[in-house]
Amino acid sequence: MNSDPSAVWLTAEWAVEGKPPGSxxxxxxxxxxxxxxxxxxxxxxxxxxxxxTPELLPQVTIAWVGDKANxxxxxxxxxxxxxxxxxxxxxxxxxxxxxxxxxxxxxxSYEALFHALDGSAPPSxxxxxxxxxxxxxxxxxxxxxxxxxxxALLLTGRHVCVLExxxxxxxxxxxxxxxxAAFLPYGMRTRLTASxxxxxxxxxxxxxxxxxxxxxxKVIPIVWGEPVSPSYLPEHAQTYLDLLTHxxxxxxxxxxxxxxxxxxxxxxxxxxxxxxxxxxxxxxxxRGYGEYAVRLHKVERxxxxxxxxxxxxxxxxxxxxxxxxxxxxxxAEDFFDAERRxxxxxxxxxxxxxxRPPEGMRADVYAVLLTVGYGQALGPEDVEEILTDxxxxxxxxxxxxxxMEPAVVRSLPRLLSKEAMxxxxxxxxxxxxxxxxxxxxxxxxxxxxxxxxxxxxxxxxRQDPCIAEALNAHDYLIDVIRELHPPESAHHRFTGHxxxxxxxxxxxxxxxxxxxxxxxVLVPGAxxxxxxxxxxxxxxxxxxxxxxxxxxxxxxxxxxGVLDAVKGDLLKPELAGAPPKLPWPxxxxxxxxxxxxxxxxxxxxxxxxxxxxxxxxxxxVYTLRAIxxxxxxxxxxxxxxxLIAQAL
Amino acid sequence: xxxxxxxxxxxxxAMWGAPGSGKTTLLAALSIALSRRPQQDWRIVGGDAPSxxxxxxxxLALSGVGEFPEATKDRNRYRxxxxxxxxxxxxxxxxxxxxxxxxxxxxxxxxxxxxSFGDSHHLSTADKSELISSLEKSKGIIFLFDPIREFEKGDxxxxxxxxxxxxxxxxxxxxxxxxxxxxxxHLAICITKFDELRVLQTASELTxxxxxxxxxxxxxRVPQDDAAQLLQxxxxxxxTGNADIMLNTLTHFFHEDRxxxxxxxxxxxxxxxxxxxxxxxxxxxxxxxxxxxxxxxAEPMPSRIRGQVHPINVVEPVLWLGQQVLNEHANGSPAx
Ligand SMILES: Nc1nc2c(ncn2[C@@H]2O[C@H](COP(=O)(O)OP(=O)(O)OP(=O)(O)O)[C@@H](O)[C@H]2O)c(=O)[nH]1
Ligand SMILES: [Mg+2]
Numbered sequence: 001m002n003s004d005p006s007a008v009w010l011t012a013e014w015a016v017e018g019k020p021p022g023s024x025x026x027x028x029x030x031x032x033x034x035x036x037x038x039x040x041x042x043x044x045x046x047x048x049x050x051x052x053t054p055e056l057l058p059q060v061t062i063a064w065v066g067d068k069a070n071x072x073x074x075x076x077x078x079x080x081x082x083x084x085x086x087x088x089x090x091x092x093x094x095x096x097x098x099x100x101x102x103x104x105x106x107x108x109s110y111e112a113l114f115h116a117l118d119g120s121a122p123p124s125x126x127x128x129x130x131x132x133x134x135x136x137x138x139x140x141x142x143x144x145x146x147x148x149x150x151x152a153l154l155l156t157g158r159h160v161c162v163l164e165x166x167x168x169x170x171x172x173x174x175x176x177x178x179x180x181a182a183f184l185p186y187g188m189r190t191r192l193t194a195s196x197x198x199x200x201x202x203x204x205x206x207x208x209x210x211x212x213x214x215x216x217x218k219v220i221p222i223v224w225g226e227p228v229s230p231s232y233l234p235e236h237a238q239t240y241l242d243l244l245t246h247x248x249x250x251x252x253x254x255x256x257x258x259x260x261x262x263x264x265x266x267x268x269x270x271x272x273x274x275x276x277x278x279x280x281x282x283x284x285x286x287r288g289y290g291e292y293a294v295r296l297h298k299v300e301r302x303x304x305x306x307x308x309x310x311x312x313x314x315x316x317x318x319x320x321x322x323x324x325x326x327x328x329x330x331x332a333e334d335f336f337d338a339e340r341r342x343x344x345x346x347x348x349x350x351x352x353x354x355x356r357p358p359e360g361m362r363a364d365v366y367a368v369l370l371t372v373g374y375g376q377a378l379g380p381e382d383v384e385e386i387l388t389d390x391x392x393x394x395x396x397x398x399x400x401x402x403x404m405e406p407a408v409v410r411s412l413p414r415l416l417s418k419e420a421m422x423x424x425x426x427x428x429x430x431x432x433x434x435x436x437x438x439x440x441x442x443x444x445x446x447x448x449x450x451x452x453x454x455x456x457x458x459x460x461x462r463q464d465p466c467i468a469e470a471l472n473a474h475d476y477l478i479d480v481i482r483e484l485h486p487p488e489s490a491h492h493r494f495t496g497h498x499x500x501x502x503x504x505x506x507x508x509x510x511x512x513x514x515x516x517x518x519x520x521v522l523v524p525g526a527x528x529x530x531x532x533x534x535x536x537x538x539x540x541x542x543x544x545x546x547x548x549x550x551x552x553x554x555x556x557x558x559x560x561g562v563l564d565a566v567k568g569d570l571l572k573p574e575l576a577g578a579p580p581k582l583p584w585p586x587x588x589x590x591x592x593x594x595x596x597x598x599x600x601x602x603x604x605x606x607x608x609x610x611x612x613x614x615x616x617x618x619x620x621v622y623t624l625r626a627i628x629x630x631x632x633x634x635x636x637x638x639x640x641x642x643l644i645a646q647a648l
Numbered sequence: 649x650x651x652x653x654x655x656x657x658x659x660x661x662a663m664w665g666a667p668g669s670g671k672t673t674l675l676a677a678l679s680i681a682l683s684r685r686p687q688q689d690w691r692i693v694g695g696d697a698p699s700x701x702x703x704x705x706x707x708l709a710l711s712g713v714g715e716f717p718e719a720t721k722d723r724n725r726y727r728x729x730x731x732x733x734x735x736x737x738x739x740x741x742x743x744x745x746x747x748x749x750x751x752x753x754x755x756x757x758x759x760x761x762x763x764s765f766g767d768s769h770h771l772s773t774a775d776k777s778e779l780i781s782s783l784e785k786s787k788g789i790i791f792l793f794d795p796i797r798e799f800e801k802g803d804x805x806x807x808x809x810x811x812x813x814x815x816x817x818x819x820x821x822x823x824x825x826x827x828x829x830x831x832x833x834h835l836a837i838c839i840t841k842f843d844e845l846r847v848l849q850t851a852s853e854l855t856x857x858x859x860x861x862x863x864x865x866x867x868x869r870v871p872q873d874d875a876a877q878l879l880q881x882x883x884x885x886x887x888t889g890n891a892d893i894m895l896n897t898l899t900h901f902f903h904e905d906r907x908x909x910x911x912x913x914x915x916x917x918x919x920x921x922x923x924x925x926x927x928x929x930x931x932x933x934x935x936x937x938x939x940x941x942x943x944x945x946a947e948p949m950p951s952r953i954r955g956q957v958h959p960i961n962v963v964e965p966v967l968w969l970g971q972q973v974l975n976e977h978a979n980g981s982p983a984x
Binding site for chain 2: 019021022024025026027028029039040043044046047048050051052053054055082083084085086087088089090091199200201202212213215
């Protein structure tokens with residue numbers, strides 16, 4: 001029958017159901033093999049998996065019988081053969097039974113079994129011997145999505161019938177059944193029944209079939225050629241579908257699923273088992289894909305739990321859920337688009353961003369929700385979407401939006417009131433504040449608000465180490481301070497920097513802190529900063545400044561002689577003198593803050609109003625000295641550069 | 649098919665008869681039969697998509713291409729509604745025109761393969777017990793007696809006795825719900841294939857044939873009251889001669905006043921398209937397939953209907969059963 005050397009030889013038990021030509025009797029088993037399956041067994045099989053009165057033949061039905069080691073796959077081929085005694089066509093059905101473990105061992109597809117068995121002529125009593133190609137179903141692009149969707153639908157435990165497939169050839173329909181089975185663990189074939197055609201009534205008997213109508217509302221109808229709408233999938237089936245559709249290599253997936261031979265049922269445990277099987281396959285697929293499975297599950301479940309808790313006001317539940325969301329070890333860039341869309345949908349559907357959890361929790365809640373639902377992709381349209389969903393956002397939400405993407409802050413004033421914006425700054429993270437201020441093209445009043453908030457955060461003896469970090473990361477906002485104050489008020493730049501530094505480091509700087517600041521001053525316009533920093537350090541600041549400058553020189557790979565000479569030159573002149581004990585009373589501090597709040601408008605009143613102008617002159621002196629120093633440093637740096645160029 | 653799905657307001661009616669006795673064809677001819685009634689009083693509509701499909705497809709097959717339904721392979725169920733003229737008096741109430749409400753008879757028809765009634769080891773036990781419970785649930789039974797089969801095989805009794813005994817034991821043995829010891833069903837006994845020559849001749853010999861004066865085609869009929877006599881005669885010439893026990897058995901198990909006899913033909917007699925009047929010399933409407941008597945002869949051929957389909961007594965048994973059940977409901981219903 002088949003001389004192909006790659007084919008495997010197997011045996012099948014069989015039975016033929018039909019009528020002798022010209023008979024006036026009903027359908028019956030005409031003959032059957034004398035193997036372990038008896039006449040009664042075949043009777044049961046035929047009754048259990050009947051596909052009803054035939055309409056269009058040939059057709060193929062797939063079924064199963066037995067369990068454990070006795071599990072058998074049944075393949076029935078129905079064809080018209082002659083006429084009965086009443087002149088009606090006879091539908092003859094040949095049933096073949098193949099031990100499941102053989103089919104599983106060779107990953108036999110139903111189509112392969114059909115082609116191998118269709119041509120076989122049953123001997124009188126014995127088992128049929130047949131050669132079959134041990135190959136898996138290949139799933140074409142055109143049916144892949146439908147097959148995946150159908151596989152996921154079957155995991156609901158309900159029966160599925162495919163409507164409007166009547167125009168397809170029987171081969172095409174069988175290929176589709178095979179494709180669906182291929183997207184399930186092979187072990188589910190121990191319980192899968194499928195048919196290339198069932199009467200409507202039989203869709204209740206056959207798990208997956210092509211039919212004209214679903215037999216009852218327990219059967220899920222899908223329409224051939226239309227996408228399987230998975231909106232009504234329960235969570236586990238949806239997860240399964242997501243894993244299938246996102247897998248980078250469907251062909252590999254089919255191979256891996258075919259190796260999963262442990263029997264699985266379509267009961268809830270079996271369906272959950274199938275999801276687990278697929279998750280495990282995906283985890284070992286690599287490319288970061290596996291975590292997706294687990295994450296999708298957890299994130300959705302936790303979001304839902306949070307939503308339920310928030311809806312009922314269960315604080316501790318909310319807390320736990322938020323904690324879990326924060327604890328989930330993912331980073332937002334790993335999210336698949338489709339995955340994020342689902343999270344976002346859940347967040348929007350349940351109006352989670354509109355909810356106002358207790359204040360202590362709010363920042364965390366919004367931050368985590370935005371990361372999960374929008375992540376890195378948060379752009380102006382997203383902000384608009386969010387603010388359309390939540391027309392009256394809490395200040396914390398605005399703050400959270402800003403920290404997601406500081407550039408967004410630029411578009412916020414368009415969408416929010418000024419008060420809301422001002423209020424929101426209080427809730428922004430320190431790093432965000434610096435970023436918002438330093439953002440290119442930022443509105444001046446927003447810059448001022450951000451600086452103001454930074455200063456406020458570090459005042460009153462509660463300096464915030466994050467401020468120093470944030471300032472350092474943005475060159476101590478040299479450009480921002482310059483932008484906020486016109487060139488003629490250099491002393492305002494000085495005080496601006498000074499209060500900022502105080503907020504970050506306190507009222508006095510130590511050597512390391514000063515060095516940290518000076519490491520950023522070799523840029524134009526750094527004078528006021530150098531002055532402000534020096535004023536908080538006192539005597540020896542010049543030395544540190546030169547050290548910082550020399551540090552740059554040392555980094556240059558110069559010959560030792562040149563380096564030594566330069567070092568000698570550079571470090572000879574020393575600035576000396578005790579740092580002036582400059583008082584910075586709170587009144588002045590307040591004045592500066594007010595000034596910052598007003599942006600460019602110089603806050604003259606702060607000086608003239610309280611008449612303590614004597615405080616300003618040392619400041620002026622310092623500013624001027626610092627400007628002088630910075631000029632010296634630049635000249636030196638230029639000189640060093642020139643020397644180096646000469647030496648090389 | 650599963651036995652669920654019978655709506656609560658639906659009357660369950662079961663078809664009962666040997667393989668090939670004409671159960672499915674009778675149902676297939678219902679639509680045509682209704683539309684051929686001169687009164688045009690009743691219509692049939694499907695209660696679900698498969699039931700509607702069955703009516704459409706079979707009407708087209710029978711009348712369009714002259715094809716019979718396939719042999720039934722599984723217990724089929726159809727939900728239909730018969731819509732008829734308003735019941736009772738429809739006077740005007742307080743000057744307002746009376747609201748005309750069609751009479752509705754919702755039926756849930758079970759059409760099993762004839763083999764289900766046989767005492768065959770080809771049936772699974774589950775199948776057998778499902779059939780019996782379906783019969784138990786039914787209020788009406790259409791019992792088909794196929795005279796052709798009886799001439800040739802004479803085994804009608806075999807397709808009656810076993811299931812009837814089981815039904816009786818299930819319904820009558822344990823409970824005293826039926827103190828008279830009879831099954832509560834209404835029973836329409838239909839002699840099928842009246843159009844076949846041998847049946848027509850038997851009726852003719854018994855001088856039971858009449859014609860309805862209103863029938864423009866002048867088709868022969870056997871009046872309702874004479875149907876039982878024809879049945880008796882047909883039973884007596886059965887191949888095995890035990891058809892008469894069949895009749896006795898039926899009257900034993902069911903109330904005689906709930907039995908009605910019909911002489912039916914789903915396809916009716918041949919009508920010459922030109923003359924449009926029945927011709928006793930050319931009555932046969934079935935294109936003959938290979939004769940059963942000589943199976944060695946030519947290969948069996950498909951049966952075909954020769955001309956138009958003019959069903960005889962096809963709607964009547966169904967309507968009668970439906971109305972009996974309606975009346976029972978209206979009158980506070982006897983047991984069952
Ligand atoms: N002459 C004649 N033949 C009929 C009539 N009704 C049915 N037949 C013949 O009887 C055959 C069987 O009819 P079905 O309706 O399929 O019989 P059934 O009782 O449903 O048979 P199963 O489904 O096998 O149980 C048809 O194919 C026709 O050949 C009729 O009214 N007149
Ligand atoms: Mg039938």
